[in-house]
Amino acid sequence: MKKLLAALALSVAFALPAHAEFKLDSRYTDADGDLVADTPTDPAQQIDPDTLIFAYTPVEDPAVYADVWKGFLEHLSQKTGKKVQFFPVQSNAAQIEAMRAGRLHVAGFNTGGNPLAVACAGFKPFAIMASKDDAYGYEMEIITYPGSGIEKIEDLKGKKLAFTSETSNSGYKAPSALLKSEYNLEAGKDFEPVFSGKHDNSILGVANKDYPAAAIANSVLQRMTARDVVKPEQIVTLYKSQTFPTTGYGVVYNLKPELQDKIREAFFDFDWTDSALLKEFQSSEPPQEKFLPITFKDNWAVIRAIDDANGVTYDCK
Template sequence: MRKFMALLALSASMIAHTAHAEFKLDSRYADADGDLVADVPTDPAQLVDPDTLVFAYTPVEDPAVYADVWKGFLDHLAEKTGKKVQFFPVQENAAQIEAMRAGRLHVSGFNTGSNPIAVACAGFRPFAMMASKKGEFGYEMEIITYPGSGVEKIEDLKGKQLAFTSETSNSGFKAPSALLKSEYKLEAGRDFEPVFSGKHDNSILGVANKDYPAAAVANSVLKRMVAREVVKEDQIRSIFKSQTFPTTGYGVAYNLKPELQEKIKDAFFSFNWEGSALLKEFQSSEPPQESFIPITFKDNWSVIRQIDEATGVSYECK
């Protein structure tokens, strides 16, 4: 498989012809320490201490499935914070970002691609990511097809349909778009027909059921769906695998009281994964996701911000 490092070395001509904005926070947030995330307000009147904490997991699969998967962790979060905790099922990245921006969402996991937009527009402060017990983390973007589709290599996508997930997704849209343009000179609308499925599981099922000839997906989602026998390995064939990207980042709304933010962090890093529904669901990833490790947005999301800049992502908040 080719590596995906070409993404970070896109030609000057491509970048020059792309209307893009460098990463910056919305004007409602301050960043005095330069860590690229919103500072916690110093004015006590701007801080919130809700009776019920609302938690959301990124909308990559059926929310009903993940309400059960996260229940044990949310019980632990309630114990550590002394708060009631509610699981908020979100159907799309935009709704998740808007919920935090509007103050309706307090603790969340934002997927790789929507993470920078959540930081910029919703005051999201990520601090954790799933990893193996050895600290290994990440996933790859894969372009998948089904046996007999007529798509044997990337060049075969020309004239065909390619399923993306949503425009905020790194592996479901931004990274493959940059790859196809920079390495293969293939552009959506000109060389292939783009369609949007909404979520990674929709794209994977669409390929498995031969609704789409090909799709760009996060292979972490694919592996979990195979492990749960939602799809079979022999229904899917990969024609491209990228370099490793960071996974979903977990964090809090910037304006929660500082002591509450610390209790929430403690809940993540003190959670016992052994025998949990969380472990059962995520240990099928490669590397296995079986612990929470600390991360920083500035360092761990650097490659994603570079991809955003090269592909013309705007951080203007609506």
């Protein structure tokens, strides 16, 4: 899978114009060139909160995921000696703003939101969920429902297409680049874009025939199908993309180095056996059964290329 993603990153780089240099906000430094913010060397600029705040990317019902993450957060608390609180964020923008403002310390940011979180909030991703044999990733799918009258991508012309949010890779960025480059279909010109806010909203919207079509992450669809939230016969796939990295997990840049080390250890020595995390994420394809080390510089190269193709800039306000 790692070799596959590397090949995909190269193919995207060759297919698109050379992308602009990735830059962090002026409040951060990157002396080692790894594209993420350096931890301040001055202890006075480092933080050591009594309570660690954790947030998972807002792709589905936050109440469901508070229970899913409970066992891991207890493990994180034992490992760090800190209280740990689950923060149920409602949007990608709110999650990024919380970390930028110092109210969020440990997080899982969605694929498309990772570059913005790194550039603007000092996010330092270091892990991704993977199978026992190190396979990871998901695909973007464009879906419809049976009898919608949409049988191929070209049939989207003149119709509504549901996206999730503008920071989402599979919910906006990748399908926008794909539809424009491969099918000459532009949002607002050839079809009407609508925004649902979350992948589950888009999936349910199609299943209930509220949206004629939607661009979604199939990992979310697989988990919702496994929980019987939607049935396979309610969904028809029009397009399936190459494989992308999924949610990246990490910390805010200015935590004390020793605390960052303990948090990393908590991710990589967590026992998934019979855990709520395993029950929830093993239904993905490939199954997600452990945390695997990654780097933003290498594993998110293909996502930065897609951003560049869409003209995305990381302007931090």
